[in-house]
Amino acid sequence: NAGVTQTPKFQVLKTGQSMTLQCAQDMNHEYMSWYRQDPGMGLRLIHYSVGAGITDQGEVPNGYNVSRSTTEDFPLRLLSAAPSQTSVYFCASTRPRKGYTFGSGTRLTVV
């Protein structure tokens, strides 16, 4: 099993550009989440999904969109990148009340 796969691992964007961070899991997990990690801020929840076709906002959703058309995939879209979105992004998946499995992260820099 590959677990949770995130692509790309690194990305540099110019302010105003859009892009999609990909996340895929092969464990048939119902729950998937996106977090961002910034120095001194820990992990903050952006969006999450409890199943295909169902998404909801987390703590810091502004500037990001998600969709969940399949159980396996949960892409995160940056609509118009801003320097404040420079961060490390983690995708995670789980079954209810089980340990989350995290991807290896995407390091995004917006210049």
Next chain:
Amino acid sequence: SQELEQSPQSLIVQEGKNLTINCTSSKTLYGLYWYKQKYGEGLIFLMMLQKGGEEKSHEKITAKLDEKKQQSSLHITASQPSHAGIYLCGVNSGNTPLVFGKGTRLSVIA
């Protein structure tokens, strides 16, 4: 919303010493998770605690859950350089996603 406070924020210990990291919740704990993150890498699941008084171990790492205090402690015995990294606690209430503390950065020096 549920908030988690981890202490200390950072810790430097000499190899072979014991250490404790605490995680305190602002609300009732239903499930508490401990993760380790090596610098620049993803999160590795250590253990999950669900019941008051529960204690689990993973190699030389032991975690306990004190439901009354809404607190969990992570104890490392005889620390090694391989223990260095960021330790994060996370909680969820029912089926909500994990909310994390800000982490404790551990350095182990020879």
